[in-house]
Amino acid sequence: xxxxxxxxxxxxxxxxxxxxxxxxxxxxxxxxxxxxxxxxxxxxxxxxxxxxxxxxxxxxxxxxxxxxxxxxxxxxxxxxxxxxxxxxxxxxxxxxxxxxxxxxxxxxxxxxxxxxxxxxxxxxxxxxxxxxxxxxxxxxxxxxxxxxxxxxxxxxxxxxxxxxxxxxxxxxxxxxxxxxxxxxxxxxxxxxxxxxxxxxxxxxxxxxxxxxxxxxxxxxxxxxxxxxxxxxxxxxxxxxxxxxxxxxxxxxxxxxxxxxxxxxxxxxxxxxxxxxxxxxxxxxxxxxxxxxxxxxxxxxxxxxxxxxxxxxxxxxxxxxxxxxxxxxxxxxxxxxxxxxxxxxxxxxxxxxxxxxxxxxxxxxxxxxxxxxxxxxxxxxxxxxxxxxxxxxxxxxxxxxxxxxxxxxxxxxxxxxxxxxxxxxxxxxxxxxxxxxxxxxxxxxxxxxxxxxxxxxxxxxxxxxxxxxxxxxxxxxxxxxxxxxxxxxxxxxxxxxxxxxxxxxxxxxxxxxxxxxxxxxxxxxxxxxxxxxxxxxxxxxxxxxxxxxxxxxxxxxxxxxxxxxxxxxxxxxxxxxxxxxxxxxxxxxxxxxxxxxxxxxxxxxxxxxxxxxxxxxxxxxxxxxxxxxxxxxxxxxxxxxxxxxxxxxxxxxxxxxxxxxxxxxxxxxxxxxxxxxxxxxxxxxxxxxxxxxxxxxxxxxxxxxxxxxxxxxxxxxxxxxxxxxxxxxxxxxxxxxxxxxxxxxxxxxxxxxxxxxxxxxxxxxxxxxxxxxxxxxxxxxxxxxxxxxxxxxxxxxxxxxxxxxxxxxxxxxxxxxxxxxxxxxxxxxxxxxxxxxxxxxxxxxxxxxx
Ligand code: 0A1
Ligand code: ZN
Numbered sequence: 001x002x003x004x005x006x007x008x009x010x011x012x013x014x015x016x017x018x019x020x021x022x023x024x025x026x027x028x029x030x031x032x033x034x035x036x037x038x039x040x041x042x043x044x045x046x047x048x049x050x051x052x053x054x055x056x057x058x059x060x061x062x063x064x065x066x067x068x069x070x071x072x073x074x075x076x077x078x079x080x081x082x083x084x085x086x087x088x089x090x091x092x093x094x095x096x097x098x099x100x101x102x103x104x105x106x107x108x109x110x111x112x113x114x115x116x117x118x119x120x121x122x123x124x125x126x127x128x129x130x131x132x133x134x135x136x137x138x139x140x141x142x143x144x145x146x147x148x149x150x151x152x153x154x155x156x157x158x159x160x161x162x163x164x165x166x167x168x169x170x171x172x173x174x175x176x177x178x179x180x181x182x183x184x185x186x187x188x189x190x191x192x193x194x195x196x197x198x199x200x201x202x203x204x205x206x207x208x209x210x211x212x213x214x215x216x217x218x219x220x221x222x223x224x225x226x227x228x229x230x231x232x233x234x235x236x237x238x239x240x241x242x243x244x245x246x247x248x249x250x251x252x253x254x255x256x257x258x259x260x261x262x263x264x265x266x267x268x269x270x271x272x273x274x275x276x277x278x279x280x281x282x283x284x285x286x287x288x289x290x291x292x293x294x295x296x297x298x299x300x301x302x303x304x305x306x307x308x309x310x311x312x313x314x315x316x317x318x319x320x321x322x323x324x325x326x327x328x329x330x331x332x333x334x335x336x337x338x339x340x341x342x343x344x345x346x347x348x349x350x351x352x353x354x355x356x357x358x359x360x361x362x363x364x365x366x367x368x369x370x371x372x373x374x375x376x377x378x379x380x381x382x383x384x385x386x387x388x389x390x391x392x393x394x395x396x397x398x399x400x401x402x403x404x405x406x407x408x409x410x411x412x413x414x415x416x417x418x419x420x421x422x423x424x425x426x427x428x429x430x431x432x433x434x435x436x437x438x439x440x441x442x443x444x445x446x447x448x449x450x451x452x453x454x455x456x457x458x459x460x461x462x463x464x465x466x467x468x469x470x471x472x473x474x475x476x477x478x479x480x481x482x483x484x485x486x487x488x489x490x491x492x493x494x495x496x497x498x499x500x501x502x503x504x505x506x507x508x509x510x511x512x513x514x515x516x517x518x519x520x521x522x523x524x525x526x527x528x529x530x531x532x533x534x535x536x537x538x539x540x541x542x543x544x545x546x547x548x549x550x551x552x553x554x555x556x557x558x559x560x561x562x563x564x565x566x567x568x569x570x571x572x573x574x575x576x577x578x579x580x581x582x583x584x585x586x587x588x589x590x591x592x593x594x595x596x597x598x599x600x601x602x603x604x605x606x607x608x609x610x611x612x613x614x615x616x617x618x619x620x621x622x623x624x625x626x627x628x629x630x631x632x633x634x635x636x637x638x639x640x641x642x643x644x645x646x647x648x649x650x651x652x653x654x655x656x657x658x659x660x661x662x663x664x665x666x667x668x669x670x671x672x673x674x675x676x677x678x679x680x681x682x683x684x685x686x687x688x689x690x691x692x693x694x695x696x697x698x699x700x701x702x703x704x705x706x707x708x709x710x711x712x713x714x715x716x717x718x719x720x721x722x723x724x725x726x727x728x729x730x731x732x733x734x735x736x737x738x739x740x741x742x743x744x745x746x747x748x749x750x751x752x753x754x755x756x757x758x759x760x761x762x763x764x765x766x767x768x769x770x771x772x773x774x775x776x777x778x779x780x781x782x783x784x785x786x787x788x789x790x791x792x793x794x795x796x797x798x799x800x801x802x803x804x805x806x807x808x809x810x811x812x813x814x815x816x817x818x819x820x821x822x823x824x825x826x827x828x829x830x831x832x833x834x835x836x837x838x839x840x841x842x843x844x845x846x847x848x849x
Contacts, residue, residue, distance in 0.1 A: 001831065006375040006838040011319040017137055018053045019090075020046050021144040024189075026134070028114075030105075030121055030152040030196055035114060036065070037101045039134045041144075044094035052093070057086045058131035058138040061113075065100040086135045101134050108132075109756055109797040112378075117262035118221070119156065120197030122275055124268060127318055127377045130189035140315045141420040143186040150196055151178040157196040159219060163187070163271045165253060183271055185251070186418065188314055193270030195258045200225045204232050206250070209243045214250050218281065219258045223720075227282040230293055230648075231257065231300050238301035241335050246409060248308045257281060257300070261722060264758050264800050265381065266299050269306030276303070279723055279759055285646055285687040287724050290653040292688075297339065302332040313416045318377045322369045322445075323423045325381075326389020330397070333390060340650050344587045350545045353391065355600035357383035358550070361450045362603070363811050364847040366477040370423050370445040375842040378800045384448070391548040392444045396427075398489045398518055398546055399441070400434050407433040440522060441487040448477040451486050451549045453521065459536035465507070466494065466537055468528040470521045472549075478846070488521040491546035494530060494537035501540075505531045518546065572627055579631040582638065587654035590661040595620060598773050608814050610777040614736065625668040632662045636677075646687045653689075660693035667697040675703060682710050692727060699735050715752075725752045726763035733767035740775025741783055744768045755793065758801050765790050769808040776808065777815065781822035784809065788826035791840065792833055799837030806830075806840065810847035824848065 023042040028035060045052055064081060067074045069088065079088040088097075108115035113132030114123050123129070131138040148162035154177040160169075164183030171177050199219040206214045216235060218228045235257070242248040252272045263277035280299040283292055309331060310324035337345045360366060360383050367380070369389045374380050397405040412429035423445050427438050451474045458467045470490070474483035493516045494502045501515035507529035519528055542551045578589055595617055602608040625632070639659040646652070663681070666674045678701075682694035695714060698707045711732070718724035729752075733744050747753060747764055754760050769776050769787050776783040787809065794802035812823035830836070831844045 002834060002836045002841065006841060008373050008375055009377075010373045011317070011371070014317055014319075017046055017139060017142050018048070019043050019055055019137065021137060021142055024136075024144040024146045025148075026146065027149040028151065028194060030150065030157065033106060034102055034104050035121075037103065037114075037134045039097075039099045039101075039136070041097045041099075041136075042094075043090075043097055045090070052090050055088050055090050055097075057088075057135035058084065058128070059086050059101070059135035060084055060131050061103070062132070062135065063102040064135070065102055066098075067100075068098040070095050071098075099135050103133065110799060111262055111264050111758070112800065114194065115262075117260040120199070120221075120260065121152070121157070121195065122197075122258065122260050123192065123194045123270075124264065124275065125192050125270070126190040126268060127321075127381075128190070130192055133192075136189055138189050139317070140188040140190060141317065143188050143314070143418075143420060145183065145186050146192060147180065147182045148192075148194060149178055149180045150194055151176055152196045156198060159195070159197055159199045159201070161193075161195040161219070161256060161258065161273055163191070163193055163273050183252075185271060185312070187271050187311065188420065191269070191271045191311060191314075193268070193273040193275055195219070195273065195275065198222070199258070202228045202232060204236070206236055206239050206255075208239075208249045210249060212249075212253075214239075214252070215254045217254065217256045219256065220278070220281065221259070221261075224259065224278070224282050227284040227287065230283040231281045231296050234297040234300040235304060237297075237339065238304045238335060241301070241338065242305060242308070242331075245334070245338075246308070246331070246406070246413075248305075248413070250307065251312070255304075257303075261759070262757055264798070267303045269303045269310055271307075271311050274303045276300075277759065279726070282723060285648060285689075287688055287718070287721055289689045289692050289727075290656060292723075293648065293653075294336065294340065298332050298336045301335045302328055305331045305335075308413060312418065313413060314420045316420045316422050318374070318380070319370055319372070320422050321377075321380060322385045322389035322392075323421070323426055325386050326369065326391075326393050327426070329386050329390035330393040341585060341587050341654070344585070344591055344654075346544060347591050349387075351597070351600065353383070353387050353548060355597050355603055357387045357548070358450050359599070359603045359811060360384055360807075361388070361448060361477070362475070363813070364478060364849060365810060365843060366448045368446050368448045368480075372446075372479070376799075376803075376838040378839055379803055379842050388548055395444070395487075395489050395547055396430055396438075396441070398491065399487070399520065400430060400436070404434045405430070438487075440485075443484055443486050447474065447483050447486070448480055449474045449483065451483075451488065451547075452552065453488060453490070453542075453547075453549045454552045455539075455541060456554060457537075457539050459533070461536075464531065464533055466530040466533045466539075468492075468519075468530070468539065470519075470526045470528070472521060472524060478849070485522060485524045486547075488547045488549060490519045490521050490541065491543040492517065492519060493540045493543065494533065495540055496535065496537060502533060502537055507531050516543065572624075575624065575628055576631050579628065579635050585654055586639070586658035590654075590658040593624075593658075593661050593665070599770070602773070602814060605814070607816060610773050610815070610819075614774045621665065622668050625665040629666070629669050629671075632666050635659070636662050636666065656687075656689050656693075660690065663693060664697055667701055675701070675706065679706055679710070688724070688727075692731070696731055699731055700737065719752065722752070722757075722759070726759050729753065729760065729763040730767040730771075733764050734771040736772055736774050738775075740768065740772050741778065741786060745786065755790070756797060758798065761790075761794065761801055761805070765805060769805065777819060779818065781819075781825070784823050784826045788830055791830055795830075795833065795837050795840050796835070799839035802837065803839035803843050806843045806847075810843060812847070 021041050021043050025040040027038040079086060105114045105121055106116050112124055112129040128138055130136055150160040154175050160179040162181035164181050167180050167182045169179040200222040202218045204216040206216055218232055220228060239250055256273045257276055259276050259278040259281040261278050266280045267276040280296055283296045305328050309327045315323050333349055367384055369392055371380055408430035411433045412426055415429060416425060427442055431438050451472055454471045456469045472485055472488060496502055503515055504513040504517055541553055578592055598613055601613045636659060639655050667678055678694050678697050681690055685691040695710055698710045714728055729747060791802050791805050809823050809827055812820045827844055827848050
């Protein structure tokens with residue numbers, strides 16, 4: 001057990017920095033067994049009269065080689081160094097500090113700071129990785145102009161990149177070369193980036209709305225050169241969209257994207273030099289599924305959008321993380337909605353939020369969109385900050401309307417360009433442009449937990465009025481027992497017996513609100529009275545999921561079927577009708593056929609019975625499969641005929657989505673024809689979406705021979721493609737058939753598996769613990785023990801990934817007492833480890849509390 005606790009950082013302790021850094025000049029000498037970082041900082045005291053405060057620079061895992069103040073080398077007694085900082089006493093208000101540190105990128109398995117991914121050097125500095133490169137004021141409110149020189153062996157590292165524009169380059173003796181990059185925009189250190197490697201470059205260009213020409217470059221390892229077209233295309237569409245929808249233009253002459261195989265997250269928005277997990281760049285129909293194509297599109301857009309929401313206007317401190325992340329996720333999801341089917345995108349986002357963010361909000365790590373404290377900031381790149389944060393921005397958009405929202409965002413960007421600001425500043429810009437008071441709305445930023453909204457409707461025939469009684473509450477979360485009412489935008493309509501929307505007249509208002517409106521629920525209890533309602537209506541509530549709440553309305557079963565489709569009475573009939581209607585969007589039909597995920601059903605339950613949930617869900621799937629078999633066959637046939645050869649269009653993706661959903665159902669019926677069709681699809685598919693869908697259906701089927709043959713064939717054919725092998729691992733890890741743990745343990749020794757690669761960890765260990773619930777929650781606790789062992793191993797190698805893998809164990813309160821005990825035993829075992837990282841310590845200690 002570690003003896004000393006990590007420090008807790010609190011929002012209320014925020015203070016302005018004592019010193020500022022006007023210019024940062026870096027020189028990197030890269031070698032195989034170490035790197036030297038020379039840093040020259042032009043600094044000055046931040047305001048303040050009187051005595052100069054000591055200068056405390058952040059620094060971690062650095063070997064200090066030399067330190068000079070205004071060209072005077074400092075002797076050992078002139079400064080103090082500990083594990084986290086370097087302290088010196090400045091004697092003048094402004095000064096130049098020159099520091100040389102030595103680091104070992106080749107031994108950096110945490111993938112934070114400067115590290116090696118395969119044969120390439122790269123960086124990841126958000127949130128606090130820069131301090132592992134050199135001593136610095138590593139906080140987002142210290143913004144500086146950077147100039148960076150990279151020196152390395154020309155043969156092994158022909159490409160040398162950093163932020164901004166290339167201003168000079170040249171040769172050194174001994175086969176080495178160098179390049180100097182200058183970034184004209186002041187930025188915090190977390191947006192710094194450097195890349196050195198042997199990379200292939202794909203070029204394109206973009207003309208901005210003011211007519212400037214921007215060079216676009218994607219750098220990848222040479223074998224991936226054919227897989228970049230979709231990312232480049234997405235980038236150009238994102239650039240155009242941000243001009244059209246937000247009036248935001250790109251600001252440098254060059255925009256670069258680099259794909260790396262070893263990366264803790266999806267991607268990083270470093271100024272002018274985005275670094276991506278290769279899984280979020282590479283996409284070719286032969287190797288990537290339609291889902292992967294959509295992910296590439298949205299992540300490329302997300303990182304690009306950060307250039308304004310994050311870089312030009314950045315965060316004052318890390319408590320404001322959602323300021324950039326919530327806003328940027330909202331922006332990227334609107335972009336995806338505009339590029340694809342808006343409805344399908346919304347359903348996907350909402351399902352994901354409900355299954356995962358709601359669980360986070362109900363667990364031991366629950367925190368507000370603006371947290372109040374943390375031990376390790378890396379633990380706060382959460383679904384609450386990103387997805388719930390985006391819902392909060394979406395609610396503002398709903399309440400202010402598209403135009404009001406746009407005016408607010410224009411003012412926000414204009415007022416705060418070049419600044420490091422807070423969520424309050426964002427809200428203030430919205431208030432100032434729209435003349436509204438959002439004080440109560442801001443509780444979404446300060447109160448954690450998922451609000452409950454209970455609504456009852458009463459019709460009064462005597463007065464032709466309909467009363468909507470709304471009651472809101474929010475469960476307690478760690479550190480917050482009492483909650484005040486939120487502002488909940490409730491988009492709603494009233495339907496008559498034919499499913500027609502009725503005109504809405506709120507009591508006391510003379511004008512009709514039209515047939516759909518957004519009510520603001522602001523009180524703990526509140527009644528809305530609608531008049532001129534001639535018969536008892538059926539309310540349609542929380543349309544478009546207008547607020548991230550749990551809605552309870554005592555709908556009858558009939559009401560629900562009616563809401564899904566106005567005419568039919570029974571679910572099967574609804575499904576049959578939907579399947580027969582070839583005019584419907586196939587992607588939408590696929591969504592309708594998708595049952596709620598096991599994770600969502602567990603989230604809904606007070607105490608979840610994992611086996612019962614799995615069995616009942618499987619039983620429903622089988623029942624649907626046999627009752628609707630004819631309809632499914634007809635659809636499968638119809639879509640095959642419509643199919644033709646591969647296309648990447650939205651329509652073709654929608655068809656594949658429905659056809660493969662239907663194939664999944666058909667494979668649950670005992671039909672040899674279907675088995676043949678599935679094997680044929682696996683063998684003959686001209687794209688990865690269809691091939692993978694067939695493989696999943698085979699793997700989850702009882703047909704051992706066909707399954708093994710397909711798995712082997714797949715592994716042989718794609719062994720040279722790491723991202724395809726990730727799919728192969730993940731399909732097997734998610735297979736709910738008995739023996740799941742043993743299969744995963746065997747795969748750990750497969751030559752393509754590597755615990756140092758985060759994508760592999762997610763594909764095998766993550767998929768098992770998060771998507772194979774019956775096997776993970778085995779009653780003998782072996783699933784938990786396996787996960788805890790891997791976390792202990794990862795804690796040494798990569799604390800961020802170790803900590804992320806902990807999530808399923810932290811939800812122990814959801815399960816029966818026997819499982820709770822087993823899960824807690826594993827958490828306690830992890831807690832007892834020596835040398836526990838801050839990352840793992842924070843999550844384990846909070847979940848055992
Ligand atoms: N800002 C990035 C996410 C990111 C955060 C941390 C990282 O390393 C620990 C890497 C990326 C984004 O939102 O895309
Ligand atoms: Zn982001």
